Amino acid sequence: MSQVPSNPITSSMDFGKIFGAALEAYRKQTKKDIASHPLATQLQSCDSPSAILAILRAQLQAFDQSQSADERLTKWLDPTVNVLYAFSATLGEGAGLAFPPAKMIFAGIGVLLQAVKDVRASQNALVDLFGRIEYFFKRLERYIDVRPTVAMTDIIVKIMVEVISILGMVTKEIRQGRTMRYLKKLIGRKDVEDALQRLDQLTQEEARMASVEALTITRGIDERVRSVENKVGSVTKDVKENGVAIQQVVNKVSDLNRNELRKELRKWVAPPDPSVNYNTASGAHHEGTAEWCTKGNTLANWKASGSLLWIHGKPGAGKSILSSAIIRDIKPMSNAGPAFLAYFYFDFKDKAKQDIRALLSSLLVQLSDQSDIFCDALYSLYSAHRQGSERPTDESLSQCLKYVLTSAGPVPIYFILDALDECPYGSGLPSPRETLLDLVDELVKLRLPTLRLCVTSRPEFDIRTALKPLATQQVSLHDESGQTQDIKNYIADVVRSDRRMKRWRDEEKDMVIEKLAEKADGMFRWVYCQLEVLRHCFPANVRRTLDELPKSLDETYERILKEINNANREHSYRLLQCLTVASRPLRVEELAELLAIELDAGGIPKLNVDLRWEDQEEAVLSACSSLVTVIIDDGSRVVQFSHFSVKEFLTSPRLACCTEEVSRFHIPIEASHMILAQACLGVLLFPDGHSEDSVKKAPLARYAAEFWVGHAQVGNVEMGIKDAMDYLFDMDKSYFRAIVLHYQSREHRRNMPRSVPKLLESGGCYSASGIRSTSLITE
Missing domain, CATH: 1.10.8 (Helicase, Ruva Protein; domain 3)
Structure with a gap:
């Protein structure tokens, strides 16, 4: 084996020993001495990134000149080579590849590319692998203009050694014919998986150290400033008092900066607010309810040992109220400091609370609010995405959460996830619910002694299949005395x-x-x-x-539907339809406005203000009885189904097969989108003679302008509202002129939506394949 060069830059550790061990490990994995490999020799003479890229691209011949392979791998290689070369030049005083680990990484990549013989079996695995280690290389950009300290260089070398090790392992696997299509299969092998996890942990450690060093530098400047002030001062007592005052100011500024940072991070990941659901469930909590759980052995054992507690029960069993009781029980511990708590409610009424991104962003922000370490971890992710100018992927959020969990120390972390069954199942591959179940599986299999995960749901087949083998403890509400x-x-x-x-x-x-x-x-x-x-x-x-x-909830809802007054049935059905497919929760006044829309007015929907109810809440509740309820959300009265099971029953085939008296209330999705699209157009197509200001004051106007297109694009809805769309895009009509004139006025011109000039240019036409948005009233 060739001699390992020493390097004066890394003085706080035995550079030669650790780097030599990495090269020896690579040799054992691949049976090749990477330091004396022909590729390493070629790379030594390279004096530019383009020269290195030319050598590495030559290895892509292993893909038989596959254009897709070349494009995908080159997309990763180009920025990686540029960053790593510039970093090496920084440490090597401008000498290009004078920093040995950089040359070895380039050589390892080249040997790996040479080893690939089968495009179909290996291409995806390599692209996924390179994507997994990409975060580290992005972190190097910060050191190109600012030379890293010795301590930072030490940890960077450790990371590079891990990268070299991973390249060797994967090269060995491919040479032994174990080609993998996807990274999941690749990292299923324990040695590779362990190495990738070590790489993730080292990279996050580097990010945390960088934050600490930046803070240290800032404090050093503060100290030097205070030192100068001390020398200028003539009285020792005054100097000390001033020093204390300055430190207090510095601390306050630091706190303010971190609070501003947290606000920026919250804005960047944009999590939904689960406290709305928590407050609603807590408000429905009856005194003494759930004490059997919060004061019982099951919860005590879960708190002591962690892992997964799965609470399941039938529809309407009070799972959300039980979740809120558990959260309320843990909150004092979290507020006092010896525990971290984050919770999330999946919600069939709110599309923003139905997928893995909503969950991950909410958990990360909640943890970030409780700990500077967690805040720094999320900030590292923010920095890696061009200071928040790029959106994080679900995978990057997941990796950040796993890092947070593994770096939390001995303090227990409680996650309460309520109503997982309200996450959609069956749309997409994988579906949102399958993705969430995979995440729960991954978190449990981290086997962290500090993680306490509680999930509530119905015992549906897919959930039961996924969670039953993982749960160390289960509670069946149906069987609970x-x-x-x-x-x-x-x-x-x-x-x-x-x-x-x-x-x-x-x-x-x-x-x-x-x-x-x-x-x-x-x-x-x-x-x-x-x-x-x-x-x-x-x-x-x-x-x-x-x-x-009635014996069941279904029979109960059938009875409620039968008791709706005949005179109210048409209006009740319309409100239930619109509530089912609404793009966001509807306020009382918005839902009541639907009763003032004439849908059969000569083929064109029409808003008739004379049909408006004086008491809007009475209009809604009298029509829909106990099937809906009104809650206060952010100061507004919002209408929602009184329970998840109501919407499920109204849209289910079970109701469609009932007697004619109640089956008429069955809600087909496409037909309901048609009704709501017509209602929206009825608001936008206000009659001639009405002012533009009058339609802006219409309760449903903002919703109509913002969401009518989405409803129109469902199934064949567009064909059913074609006449109304022709009217909407007729520039000779007074309603359209009024809107355009509104945005031509000086005070509103800068807020003009892009759709207005586009409509003017196009003559107001639209295409069947893509209806142009008319968000004309949303400012």
């Missing part, structure tokens, strides 16, 4: 406190409590619906109503 007692306590409290029910005799009250508790079958939601019916009963009718109780 504490849950049964909670339901009975809830019923008793409602019956004894409700204004109508407390007039009953004790006999009727006791009868209701016992009967409902007996038939609840673990479902709070079922009990709630029966109590809503019973509270309107006369005492004489209580026994008969109890004898006719």
